[in-house]
Amino acid sequence: MQFFKRYQGVIFIGVLLVVGYVLLTDGFQVLPPFLFPSLGKVVRLTPGYTGQLLEGLQSSLFLLVTAYVLAVAMAISLGTLIGLKNILRRNLTPYINAFSAIPVPLLTPYAIHIFPTFKAASIFLIWLAAFWVILGTTIGAVMSIDRRYLENAAMLEMPPRTKLFRVILPAASPTILVGCSIALTLSFMMLAVAEMFGAKSGMAFFIQYYSDFARFDLVMLGFFFVSVVLVVIMHGFDRLKARILHWTLNN
Numbered sequence: 001m002q003f004f005k006r007y008q009g010v011i012f013i014g015v016l017l018v019v020g021y022v023l024l025t026d027g028f029q030v031l032p033p034f035l036f037p038s039l040g041k042v043v044r045l046t047p048g049y050t051g052q053l054l055e056g057l058q059s060s061l062f063l064l065v066t067a068y069v070l071a072v073a074m075a076i077s078l079g080t081l082i083g084l085k086n087i088l089r090r091n092l093t094p095y096i097n098a099f100s101a102i103p104v105p106l107l108t109p110y111a112i113h114i115f116p117t118f119k120a121a122s123i124f125l126i127w128l129a130a131f132w133v134i135l136g137t138t139i140g141a142v143m144s145i146d147r148r149y150l151e152n153a154a155m156l157e158m159p160p161r162t163k164l165f166r167v168i169l170p171a172a173s174p175t176i177l178v179g180c181s182i183a184l185t186l187s188f189m190m191l192a193v194a195e196m197f198g199a200k201s202g203m204a205f206f207i208q209y210y211s212d213f214a215r216f217d218l219v220m221l222g223f224f225f226v227s228v229v230l231v232v233i234m235h236g237f238d239r240l241k242a243r244i245l246h247w248t249l250n251n
Helices: 002-008 010-028 039-082 086-100 104-114 118-143 147-155 160-195 204-214 214-242
Strands: none
Touching: 002 010, 010 039, 039 086, 039 118, 039 160, 039 204, 039 214, 086 118, 104 118, 104 160, 118 160, 147 160, 160 204, 160 214, 204 214
């Protein structure tokens, strides 16, 4: 009961979207049935393709989790160091701005030819998409820390390790986690791009494979499945972020 009370607005909007789709397809037939199949038809197809969808989910999550965790660890570590050291920031910022401006999908042909396997190339592309966002937000977050926090830590003669984990990272964490949230969405989008080049399984591969055969009922099923997975992942991330930032006003 508490769940429905808390998310009643979300559920209401979801019901409206479903009703709107049904009216536009089965009801008034505004949308062409070839491209936009009946929702009932898509639901009836689900049991027969659940195994294939779950297999694709497992493959996609391996790529996504591996790349994203590596990006978070490396970007926060490097971003914190650059944010604290003015000489590093002054010398590296022009290169960070230049390389981060290159659209990651344009590097797909290079990644496929350089890395020995498709999985390695995909992980690299997803990692790159998340890395630049988290790096930039981490540098900005560390630079924007109130100087008084650092002065108080110096007065208390905190060891560098304690100051890092008790002062710097907690103060910068709200902004860093915003960057991590954006990077997670971009990673999901880059995952879809990567799986359309040479993949043999995955959620985006499922959609691409059946679109080549003009099976738009299965394409729609893939869209719904991907949407549900993304909503669940982002909800889990928001819950984790709320626990980390339990001391902030919005939590």
